Amino acid sequence: MKCAHAWLMAAMGLAIGLGSLRDVEAQGIPQNIPRQELLILENPEGTIKNAGWFNIWAINAGSQSNGLQQAALDTLWYIDPEKGLEGAWDNSLAAEKPDYNADFTQMRVKLRRGLFWSDGVEFSSADVKATVDIQIQHPGMRFSAVLANNVASVEVPDADTVIFKLKRPNSRFHANFTVRWGAIWILPKHVFEKVEDPLKFDFNRPVSLSAYTLHSYDADGKWYIWQRRDDWQRTSLGRYGKPGPTYLAYVDPGPPDKRVIAQLNHELDVIHDIAPEGMFTLARQSKTTTAWFRGFPYAHPDPTLAGVIFNTQHEYLSNKDVRWALALMIDVKVVAMAAYRGAATISAIAVPPTGVHPEAYHKPMEGWVKEFEIDTGKSRFKPYDPTTGKQIADMLRPSMADAIPSEPAVIANSFGLGWWRTNLPAAGELLERAGFKKVDGQWMTPDGKPFVLKLMVEGDLRPVMTRAGSMIVQQWKQAGIDARLDVAQGTLITRRAAGDFDAFIGWSVETWGGHNDLSYFMDSWHSTFVAEPGKPQPLRNWQRWKHPDLDQIIEETRKIGFDDPRAVELGREYVKLMVREMPIIPVMAYNVFTAMDHTYWTGFPSSDNPYANPVPNWGNSRYMYVRLKPAN
Amino acid sequence: MTDYLRYLLKRLGQFALVVFIGVNLAYVITHATPIDPVEQSIAAVTSFGNTSPDAIADMRRSLQELYGLKGGQVEQYAAFWSRIVRGDFGPSLSAFPTPVSSLILRALPWTVGLLVTSTLIAWVIGNLLGGLAGYYRHNRGLKALGVIAMGLHPVPYYIIALVLLIVFGFVWPLLPISGGAAMNLQPGWSWAFVSSVIRHSTLPALSLILIGLGGWFLGTRALVSNVITEDYVSYAEIAGVDDGRILISYVMRNALAPQLTGLAMSLGGIFNGAVITEKVFGYPGMGTLLVDAVYAGDYGLVLGVTTVSIVGVSLAVFIIDLLYPLIDPRVQVR
Numbered sequence: 001m002k003c004a005h006a007w008l009m010a011a012m013g014l015a016i017g018l019g020s021l022r023d024v025e026a027q028g029i030p031q032n033i034p035r036q037e038l039l040i041l042e043n044p045e046g047t048i049k050n051a052g053w054f055n056i057w058a059i060n061a062g063s064q065s066n067g068l069q070q071a072a073l074d075t076l077w078y079i080d081p082e083k084g085l086e087g088a089w090d091n092s093l094a095a096e097k098p099d100y101n102a103d104f105t106q107m108r109v110k111l112r113r114g115l116f117w118s119d120g121v122e123f124s125s126a127d128v129k130a131t132v133d134i135q136i137q138h139p140g141m142r143f144s145a146v147l148a149n150n151v152a153s154v155e156v157p158d159a160d161t162v163i164f165k166l167k168r169p170n171s172r173f174h175a176n177f178t179v180r181w182g183a184i185w186i187l188p189k190h191v192f193e194k195v196e197d198p199l200k201f202d203f204n205r206p207v208s209l210s211a212y213t214l215h216s217y218d219a220d221g222k223w224y225i226w227q228r229r230d231d232w233q234r235t236s237l238g239r240y241g242k243p244g245p246t247y248l249a250y251v252d253p254g255p256p257d258k259r260v261i262a263q264l265n266h267e268l269d270v271i272h273d274i275a276p277e278g279m280f281t282l283a284r285q286s287k288t289t290t291a292w293f294r295g296f297p298y299a300h301p302d303p304t305l306a307g308v309i310f311n312t313q314h315e316y317l318s319n320k321d322v323r324w325a326l327a328l329m330i331d332v333k334v335v336a337m338a339a340y341r342g343a344a345t346i347s348a349i350a351v352p353p354t355g356v357h358p359e360a361y362h363k364p365m366e367g368w369v370k371e372f373e374i375d376t377g378k379s380r381f382k383p384y385d386p387t388t389g390k391q392i393a394d395m396l397r398p399s400m401a402d403a404i405p406s407e408p409a410v411i412a413n414s415f416g417l418g419w420w421r422t423n424l425p426a427a428g429e430l431l432e433r434a435g436f437k438k439v440d441g442q443w444m445t446p447d448g449k450p451f452v453l454k455l456m457v458e459g460d461l462r463p464v465m466t467r468a469g470s471m472i473v474q475q476w477k478q479a480g481i482d483a484r485l486d487v488a489q490g491t492l493i494t495r496r497a498a499g500d501f502d503a504f505i506g507w508s509v510e511t512w513g514g515h516n517d518l519s520y521f522m523d524s525w526h527s528t529f530v531a532e533p534g535k536p537q538p539l540r541n542w543q544r545w546k547h548p549d550l551d552q553i554i555e556e557t558r559k560i561g562f563d564d565p566r567a568v569e570l571g572r573e574y575v576k577l578m579v580r581e582m583p584i585i586p587v588m589a590y591n592v593f594t595a596m597d598h599t600y601w602t603g604f605p606s607s608d609n610p611y612a613n614p615v616p617n618w619g620n621s622r623y624m625y626v627r628l629k630p631a632n
Numbered sequence: 633m634t635d636y637l638r639y640l641l642k643r644l645g646q647f648a649l650v651v652f653i654g655v656n657l658a659y660v661i662t663h664a665t666p667i668d669p670v671e672q673s674i675a676a677v678t679s680f681g682n683t684s685p686d687a688i689a690d691m692r693r694s695l696q697e698l699y700g701l702k703g704g705q706v707e708q709y710a711a712f713w714s715r716i717v718r719g720d721f722g723p724s725l726s727a728f729p730t731p732v733s734s735l736i737l738r739a740l741p742w743t744v745g746l747l748v749t750s751t752l753i754a755w756v757i758g759n760l761l762g763g764l765a766g767y768y769r770h771n772r773g774l775k776a777l778g779v780i781a782m783g784l785h786p787v788p789y790y791i792i793a794l795v796l797l798i799v800f801g802f803v804w805p806l807l808p809i810s811g812g813a814a815m816n817l818q819p820g821w822s823w824a825f826v827s828s829v830i831r832h833s834t835l836p837a838l839s840l841i842l843i844g845l846g847g848w849f850l851g852t853r854a855l856v857s858n859v860i861t862e863d864y865v866s867y868a869e870i871a872g873v874d875d876g877r878i879l880i881s882y883v884m885r886n887a888l889a890p891q892l893t894g895l896a897m898s899l900g901g902i903f904n905g906a907v908i909t910e911k912v913f914g915y916p917g918m919g920t921l922l923v924d925a926v927y928a929g930d931y932g933l934v935l936g937v938t939t940v941s942i943v944g945v946s947l948a949v950f951i952i953d954l955l956y957p958l959i960d961p962r963v964q965v966r
Contacts, residue, residue, distance in 0.1 A: 028809065028810050028815075031817050060672075140694050146687040251815070252810075252914060254810050254912070254913075261798075261801055262809075497668075497674075
């Protein structure tokens with residue numbers, strides 16, 4: 001009895017002791033900062049091993065999305081992948097849009113005045129010129145190559161005018177100074193001109209040009225805290241009002257499960273990305289969490305098109321019949337369920353189904369896509385099924401009930417429109433035309449060997465895409481292809497550049513999202529940039545595909561202005577060519593499950609109020625700051 | 633020359649040879665990686681925006697020059713050893729131009745602090761309880777402990793870690809589940825910082841102790857069970873030597889010799905870091921550094937961490953070899 005009493009007392013003592021810890025320190029929030037003045041966001045770069053490095057102009061030396069590019073740096077223009085605060089295009093440090101001469105060999109920029117660096121020095125054209133000159137003079141810097149390739153000289157006739165003289169015509173040169181995810185950030189001349197070797201300069205503490213400045217950081221790279229500048233009005237963001245949070249903490253919250261726990265404990269206001277299951281848990285258990293879509297599929301679709309990228313230099317994949325046959329063996333509904341548990345926004349055409357693109361490409365072109373016909377030599381058929389998005393919604397409705405929208409327009413927006421109908425007989429006819437034969441249920445190549453096709457996936461590093469790849473491999477196997485999953489893990493980037501793959505799950509189409517010009521990715525698809533087999537391929541034409549019609553589209557795009565309506569027409573020509581040739585199988589937008597907790601802050605962007613991209617590592621997520629309000 | 637000095641020199645030679653072979657193997661393996669650090673850097677840079685293919689070709693050339701990857705294999709190997717003997721691992725390619733040694737020195741105290749403490753605690757408690765359980769075989773409490781240890785020992789580490797995380801981080805959120813210390817605290821010898829470090833290391837340490845304790849417990853219990861059947865123990869019992877003295881001087885001293893080797897190996901191995909612990913609990917340290925370096929193709933950093941680890945393990949074995957003749961008189965120095 002005495003023994004039991006002693007155990008009970010000890011247990012009570014321990015419980016009281018542990019309980020008191022809770023009062024001493026909350027679990028995972030910064031100390032000595034009022035929580036109601038602090039916005040906590042995930043930095044998806046994780047733990048930064050070189051935490052004290054803020055020189056973003058040195059290659060790959062420190063963190064970029066630790067708040068540095070979102071809260072402290074600035075550049076000439078921004079294009080939001082959504083609608084933006086006052087339109088997707090924002091003149092940030094520039095006072096107006098870029099002004100090119102007739103042959104696009106000169107770009108004139110008018111700058112805003114009255115903007116100041118956080119150390120009180122006024123921003124001027126000298127900073128823009130120094131940004132270019134210093135990087136050209138030091139070839140190992142982040143933007144040295146792109147600037148040296150393009151810029152002959154920079155002239156600054158006065159403090160608010162910059163004239164870029166280009167080495168050759170480039171109607172899209174401004175894209176280098178326009179933030180999508182990031183861009184060429186403007187560096188402070190008055191700091192860097194005193195530095196002997198800018199490659200070895202850590203820029204610690206950083207001088208800020210945007211509304212926040214560094215408050216403190218963890219030497220072990222787990223967290224960074226930024227404080228709103230007292231003179232925030234003297235920054236480009238100040239035009240939109242006072243940023244809500246006094247402090248921003250960009251943290252490494254750990255693996256996806258811990259991010260969910262942290263948000264349920266209200267210690268992480270914005271999760272960058274989690275697995276679909278984590279999002280469903282938050283939607284079920286947290287009354288204060290919202291995502292981009294009010295209900296299913298929750299995730300924010302990035303202007304990035306995930307799909308199957310063929311190596312078109314492969315002996316058999318150079319044949320469009322083989323590529324189309326492989327596309328017709330896929331049931332995209334099952335792939336969407338496997339990858340995102342159905343929370344995917346599909347696209348049959350090679351443009352991401354997000355931002356302004358559905359209105360410019362997907363919807364107006366649906367008529368053409370519906371009528372598109374494939375002639376296998378034995379039969380003719382129209383492969384497009386306009387109801388695929390609706391079918392995915394219907395598949396999910398029994399288990400997700402009210403979370404699944406029922407209005408056709410909302411379904412189209414959330415799940416996408418149609419996709420290519422699975423058609424194994426037609427796929428077989430196309431393979432036969434390519435010289436393949438089916439023997440005992442197995443497709444054999446023209447030289448009589450089993451058709452082995454390896455699909456490269458990233459593995460644990462990108463689980464959602466890996467799930468999609470696994471399902472596609474399974475479907476190809478069921479159709480008689482000797483398909484195999486090739487898990488590349490960390491070697492994907494090297495192998496992708498080397499062309500060491502048959503096909504992989506990934507993307508080679510990335511767009512502005514908020515602007516319909518497709519040159520952001522398309523220009524690099526010109527045939528002059530396609531590497532010989534075995535040589536490194538420059539981004540983004542990982543499929544190493546070339547076509548004279550595509551070259552013509554690219555060359556004409558180069559000759560017209562960024563806002564020229566002809567650019568969309570050329571974009572539609574590109575879409576038609578891609579459908580006919582199928583060098584990549586478009587599958588879906590790269591969906592990011594950004595979850596936002598409204599316990600301390602309200603006013604986050606959403607599909608109902610798409611004023612900014614909420615994904616917190618994007619440079620343009622800064623526009624969130626000025627719309628966030630304390631939640632009582 | 634005394635026998636012991638000859639023994640020491642022989643072991644020193646073995647130590648140097650093991651380190652030399654180990655570092656060379658690490659060099660070969662890391663340089664055989666299919667990951668190209670230049671491509672990794674280019675991928676990071678070009679994720680920023682629209683970079684023309686011409687510019688990327690120029691960038692590739694600049695980076696190869698900057699990272700010192702342009703010379704032949706023999707030149708690179710010679711440069712590597714000339715740096716190593718000066719204690720310089722060169723710059724990290726994924727955090728260029730920061731020296732690898734700076735990154736290791738920043739991570740090392742966290743790893744050493746957590747793993748040395750938890751390894752020692754697990755070793756002391758596990759051996760003590762294992763020794764008692766082996767000696768007092770009929771004690772019901774110690775038998776129950778044996779059952780718990782046997783049940784706990786085969787559970788995969790990450791299960792224990794996740795259970796602790798969910799119980800103490802979510803269901804009963806008493807302890808921090810991420811980081812080495814609270815955010816926005818000035819590192820130093822202040823009570824606020826030290827107590828925060830202790831609180832943050834409690835769950836990771838507990839997970840390591842729970843998983844480590846079972847092995848030591850079962851090992852020592854088995855060793856003690858053997859030792860107590862030895863003639864000298866029976867003779868001591870018959871001679872009326874008291875139980876405590878038999879346990880400490882006759883049984884534990886003999887049973888602990890192999891466990892000391894195990895401890896030395898465990899302590900030497902801590903320089904690898906505890907990757908899963910660091911990932912699950914978001915704890916800073918060498919493990920995360922190593923994994924990130926592997927994924928980035930940063931072979932300078934991988935080599936730095938593995939070299940420290942090779943030297944750590946070899947040094948631990950070397951020290952134990954030197955101490956063994958002093959601990960166990962049965963070990964011959966000749």
